[in-house]
Amino acid sequence: MKDVREILKKRPLLFDGGMGTYYKAAPGQECEQANLLDPEGIQAVHRAYLAAGADAVKTNTFGLPRMAAAQNPVWEALADEGWKLAVQAAAETGAAVFADIGPAPDTEAQPAAQLYIALADRFAALGAKNFLFETLSTDTGVTEAAQHIKKTVPDAFILVSFAVLPDGYTREGRHCAELVRRMTESGVVDAVGLNCVSAPGAMRALVQRLGGTKLPLSVMPNAGYPVVTRTRVQYQGRPEYFARELARIAAECSGVRILGGCCGTTPEHIVALRGALDALPDALPAAPAAEISTPAKPEVEKDDAFLRKLNAGKKVIAIELDSPKDADLTGYLDGARRLQAAGAELLTIADCPIARARMDSSLVACRVHRELGLNVLPHMTCRDRNLNATKALLLGLYAEGVREVLAITGDPIPTAERDEVKNVYQFNSRKLAQYIVSLAGEGREMPSPMTVFGALNLNARNFDVELRRAVEKMENGMSGFLTQPVLSAQAVENLKKARETLGEKAKLLAGIMPVVSQRNAIFMENEINGIHVEQAIIDRFAGLDRAQGEELGLEVSVQAALAAAPYADGFYLMTPFNRVALMERLIARLKEEVIAD
Known part of the structure; x- marks a missing residue:
């Protein structure tokens, strides 16, 4: 299995695409259940992305935190089988395998950190060294889980990725800049980035506004925006456009070292992106992220007698x-x-x-x-x-x-x-x-x-x-x-x-x-x-x-x-x-x- 850190020293790391949207699960069936019900189908998807040029694949386990929260015991078997299928497929090319952990619900009875740690322990016991927390709308519980992983697997590589709307906020109202800052300052996360929700063009603007970070940045947008036709959701973004926009991000935005795709991205998108990344210069420029030029906003004059009196102690x-x-x-x-x-x-x-x-x-x-x-x-x-x-x-x-x-x-x-x-x-x-x-x-x-x-x-x-x-x-x-x-x-x-x-x-x-x-x-x-x-x-x-x-x-x-x-x-x-x-x-x-x- 390839060493992620060694790859990042030489060139950008290319992930696979969107398992959940590419694999066609049976109606009413969670994609993760196919680890047990259709292992050949899941492994075929892994192999298709690897053949397209991916350096790393994600285990088909995104939804397991929700199952664990619901105390559905099948999550453990799905984790085991999901890990085994990804490792077997990756062995053919030496690609890295990331234990994929989606967002966990957070309650007083069952905190998100507790769920993340349970899944991380399961994967660590299977031999995982790479962990991906993805499509998150908050960092609740993530730092605690990452600290635990580093104690259990000292050489673990941990990537945390947030799902951000084009205006820079997650669905829970957290701004991406603040989330990236918190992960960077945690001292236990190896890379941070954005995935899902936004299309390539919108994500490029988001990454530009983030500026440079001390950690490698990850960028994995959707293929485009979804179109609903009857009961189907389709993404119509073309592979050539997807590849061109992400290669542009890699070339122009300092710190972007991990790329891939989320919802709607197929092996064809990864093939195109592999070609676009290979065509980039060996040494990408370390120029800072582009500045967004906005006119200065004058402070609105206000006479807030209420707050003035309240803050004066009256x-x-x-x-x-x-x-x-x-x-x-x-x-x-x-x-x-x-x-x-x-x-x-x-x-x-x-x-x-x-x-x-x-x-x-x-x-x-x-x-x-x-x-x-x-x-x-x-x-x-x-x-x-x-x-x-x-x-x-x-x-x-x-x-x-x-x-x-x-x-x-x-x-x-x-x-x-x-x-x-x-x-x-x-x-x-x-x-x-x-x-x-x-x-x-x-x-x-x-x-x-x-x-x-x-x-x-x-x-x-x-x-x-x-x-x-x-x-x-x-x-x-x-x-x-x-x-x-x-x-x-x-x-x-x-x-x-x-x-x-x-x-x-x-x-x-x-x-x-x-x-x-x-x-x-x-x-x-x-x-x-x-x-x-x-x-x-x-x-x-x-x-x-x-x-x-x-x-x-x-x-x-x-x-x-x-x-x-x-x-x-x-x-x-x-x-x-x-x-x-x-x-x-x-x-x-x-x-x-x-x-x-």
């Missing part, structure tokens, strides 16, 4: 006002104007709370900010948008001068029919936060970063788990949290614990929501997720009329604010039933009795 008041259920904003804007005059420094707008459609929170936020000059915090859920829609919305918000967002996972849509209205959960709030902050930076889409807040449920049954997630949210770029309503002594204790755990860096806005009647209190306690109303408070509202209920609601809210004040940077007021007049009174009392400007 207590702030944010207030939530639900957007209309219809298309008329007249009354809403009047209410926002009144709350602004009363002293609210930030207007927060929920994103279809309880999964019931209302006017879009981001569009409302833009209108309020434009007409009133009031700082706004639109809530953004992961429920209703994929990555593209989220990015488009964020860019529009930034252009409108909105600089703060609240990232939350969002309530699922209740429905009797599972396919009646589909939820979209491409990522969770932590990944969304990381994506939002990654949009800012040199060569990125935003001149300056947006400030991302998150939700903190003080009423969580297991608050230690909630706090652990809050720490993860901060690690992913969140600056602070808006909490669920403080309506119990336990909520105050949990807020105190949050302050001690998260430190002063985390900006905590304690949730205050006036209870206005006993019926309202009982409903919140029983039907609103994340809210807990002490029984003593519920009992106090018995027999009160509307005026009396509002008066007691104000009193309870002020007492809650006083109890929360030592641990909070401000207050997040929630308006019940759009009662703006009630909230005007609450703001006045908070400024008089709780907040000392």
Whole structure:
């Protein structure tokens, strides 16, 4: 078997193409299952790529991490057979064999690192020295797995490759430059690169933006973009074009030493690429990657009174006002104007709370900010948008001068029919936060970063788990949290614990929501997720009329604010039933009795 490091010293290493798209598995059958069901067919594919000129082949084991996560015991036999078939085929030419490991799901019960290590151990026991982690959208667990491999197989060669959209981000919102940097700095990865999703031209632009790296760069694009015809997915990129573009990448982009193909690339693509690479000069120029010339983007002037006051250590008041259920904003804007005059420094707008459609929170936020000059915090859920829609919305918000967002996972849509209205959960709030902050930076889409807040449920049954997630949210770029309503002594204790755990860096806005009647209190306690109303408070509202209920609601809210004040940077007021007049009174009392400007 050829030594990968020796090849890289002399010339670029050429991989095979896309096994999963070239081998035609039976309907309903995973390609990896063919290791046992059709070993001759899999070996024939390996031999076809080797005959085309490939220096290295990948084992047909890409999907095994998902099988291992599902605790399907067949993954071990598939790994063994996949390794054996690739090694037997490669023996005819002396080609290198890479143990191919696709993305692993990451859960608290079964972390991605645990799955990667299990597969790596299986391959190491079979004699593997080359490992490929490919088509990844995040580096979660990869460094830990690579460290383990190096201890088990000290001379192992580890290549990590990320699947990146043409704009530079993975499907989980991670930017390729950051992922490549992290792998380079890990000290346990031997090569890093990009594969899948993008076609050759788009991948060339991505590699140019990466610039040079200390590690060899790997480039394995798709043959083109997929075309769906009935039930088939086809890639129509021509081999000659594929080969020309990748040879150009090898010649022009410093550090690119590993090339190959992903989805849609056939032995014909590899034949053409082999010829194009062989025609390159023996010593490729070490010129730096081409610079992308972009006009300087002027910093947008902003007067963010809310953030300025918050960062100065003064207590702030944010207030939530639900957007209309219809298309008329007249009354809403009047209410926002009144709350602004009363002293609210930030207007927060929920994103279809309880999964019931209302006017879009981001569009409302833009209108309020434009007409009133009031700082706004639109809530953004992961429920209703994929990555593209989220990015488009964020860019529009930034252009409108909105600089703060609240990232939350969002309530699922209740429905009797599972396919009646589909939820979209491409990522969770932590990944969304990381994506939002990654949009800012040199060569990125935003001149300056947006400030991302998150939700903190003080009423969580297991608050230690909630706090652990809050720490993860901060690690992913969140600056602070808006909490669920403080309506119990336990909520105050949990807020105190949050302050001690998260430190002063985390900006905590304690949730205050006036209870206005006993019926309202009982409903919140029983039907609103994340809210807990002490029984003593519920009992106090018995027999009160509307005026009396509002008066007691104000009193309870002020007492809650006083109890929360030592641990909070401000207050997040929630308006019940759009009662703006009630909230005007609450703001006045908070400024008089709780907040000392």
